[in-house]
Structure formats: structure tokens, C-alpha cells
Amino acid sequence: MRIGYVTLEERGATDRLLADLARGLLAEGVAVAGAVQNNVDCGVDCEMDVQVLPDGPVIRISQKLGAGSSGCRLDAGALETAVAEVGGRMQGARLLIINKFGKHESEGRGFRQMVADAVADGLPVLIGVNATNLGAFHAFAGDLAEPVPPEAVARWLSQVLVEGGQ
Template identity: 35%
Template sequence: MPLDTTTYLDLRGLKCPLPVLRTRKLLGKLEDGVRLIVECTDPLSVIDIPHLVRMLGDVLELNVERDGIYVFHIRRGAAMRQDAPNQQSTSMINDPAKFLAALIFETSDEVNGVMAEFAAALTARGHRLAGCIQVSANTQGCGCPQTHVLDLESGARIPILQDLGTHAQACRADSAALADVAGRARQALERRPDLLIINRFGRLESEGKGMRDEIAAAATADIPVLVGVASRYLEAWRGFALGLDEELACTRTAVDDWWQRLERVRLA
């Protein structure tokens, strides 16, 4: 493809994290020297997209706002880097599909156990983890399990379901507790953990809420992310991840294999 080729990406109307994720996906397909023109209406794109460009080593030639539309001219910059002999390894390291993994599970799968065992093994080897895994204790007054999430950085156990009493048919998620869990994950990302684990991509995330932004922020920053995704939310997950993920079977073997391949790439 000639160096003066220009590609356009219209992301008007999309909200964070979709603009940066779609920009990254397309940049990964473009050859060195190609210019990508991106148009967005999300104000957060003025932070996210320049950060992405710097991280990938590309060149931001123009960053301007015109009548509420944010325009970015990005030159795929590998051809202008001085470390040309290392281009292959750099491309491998920046491959987002290797940093975002979905642990796909059915109701009968022991997804919490798989995540807990994997987290314990990495912690024992000295890795710094952030995020949360789900644990259950005794039943509440309504008969539902007393569900907590374990914050992997601090060790705090946070109850995430409200006990609505003996006459309730089910408990509902505690929005304040979930906001606390998301806030802890956001703060942990500033310290760049070795891995972020999110116990679920579920109903809230499929609706654009929950831990969706934290997952995107970690993946964009090349922080490995492991997310539990129930099969009933798989299509919603795929719409979010845009093919930038690896879908794993709900087994320790599959998770360990993903981590081992990821570590080889990071050490390359």
C-alpha cells in the first residue's frame, strides 16, 4: 500500500470506550505510513486517542475540534521508528488480542474456582494482581448465597448483594458496593498491575454500565485482563471486545496456557 494512502474512520455518536477500541483495531490492520483520519463526538476521545497513538508508537499529525466533532489524523508510524529491527517483536507486544481474555462459562462450570486458583498461583509467584473474584458464604435471610467479591489488591471482601428479606424471591445487586469495586479497580490500574481480573461481564456491562470502562481502560493500556463471561452474555461481550480478545474454555489449563503465551510475548 503506498505511503500517501488515507483511510477514514467515522466514530461519531459512539461513546467511550468504543472510539479508542475501534481505532486500535483498525490501526492494527494498516501498513506503515498510512494515514488514518478519525472523527468522534465523544469528548473523552481527546484523551483516549492521543494516549493510544503514543502507546503504539504512531504519529498524531492533527488533533482538532470542529463544530463538536473531534478530528484526529494518525500516521501509522512503524516505518519512521529508529528501531526497525525490532518491529516484529513490537507488533507482537502491542497485539491487544493477547492481552484481553474472556473466560467463557456455563452455569455448571466452576468459574469462581478457576479464577481463585489461578489468582492464588500468580500471587504465590510474586505477580501483582488487581480486580476481583467472586466468593460465596452462608445464605442470607432470603435464602440467596451471601455473595462477596474479593479485592485482589487489598484483600478486602465486599458484599455485592442486598438482602431483601425472607419474602423476597431474589436479592438484587448493591449498586453502591459495585461502584466501590469499580473504583478500586480504577485506582489499581494507575499502579499498573501485572493482571486485572474481573469476575463477571454480565447484565450491567452488557447495558454499558458496571466494570465495562475499567476493562477497556486496562486493555487499552496493555494491562492483561481476564474476564468471566457467561455464555448468555457472549454476544454482548463480542460486541464490546470487537474481536480484540481471546475466548478461553473455563478450565485452569486454558487460563494457564493463555498466561504462558502472554508472558513469552511480554518478554520477547
């Protein structure tokens, strides 16, 4: 099966694209599992939430570190909670959408195993990847990964959903 990945340069653009796409697919009755990200108040302390698809909770995956901190704002525990929530909603899915192959996935955590399992089960995956993690993503996905420009996402989805017999 296939892994399509989207990489947009503008901050938050990939998140918006995947969230809009998921909403549209769900409105059309397509069985979608996964998580999409919504960034709230992206000033100095950008808050990151993920919406668990198709009907799960919104989980805050960022944490406030305080003034002067320079560490990662990701709340790893909250991310793992989101992974577990998605895992409980995979039955019957025709597509897995994951907001990001990020640092945690690059290091073998987060949604990484879920993506591998989905592909092994023949489920297409659409995932956001930023430039920082692109090398690690390619090392993970190999020739199963294909870039999907934003203007080609609808066509790519049509192809993979048809290939899957859906």
C-alpha cells in the same frame, strides 16, 4: 492487547477458577489487579463477595431483598465501590482479572470502562462471562476477545505475560 474469557456452566465454577488462579499468581509474585468473587451459602439467598486484588478488601456485592422478591440481588453501589477499589490498585499490574462481565457491564457500568482502559493501555485481561451476557460481551470486546478453556488458562497467561514483555 488481549482479553481472554472463561465460561463454565456449573454455578460458581468460573468464580472458583478465577479466584484460585489469582491466588496462585499472587503467590508467584505476579502483579495482578482486579476482583474475584466468592459465593457464600448458595442456598436461596446466595451471598456474593468480591476480593479486591491484590491486597484490597472483601466487599459484599449482594443484598437481601426479602421473601417473595424476584429482582436482581446485586448491590450496584457495592459493585461500584469494588470498581473504585480496583482502580486504586492498578499501578504496576501485569494482568487484570475481573470476576464477571455481567448485566451491569453489559449496560455500560461496573468494570466495563476499566476493562476498556486496561486493553487500551496494553494490559491483558482475563474475565468470566456467563452465557446470558456472552452476546453483549462480544459486542463490547469484538475481535480482542478469545475464549480460554479452563485447561488452557495457564498457557494463555504465559503467552500474554510474555507478549507484554514481563
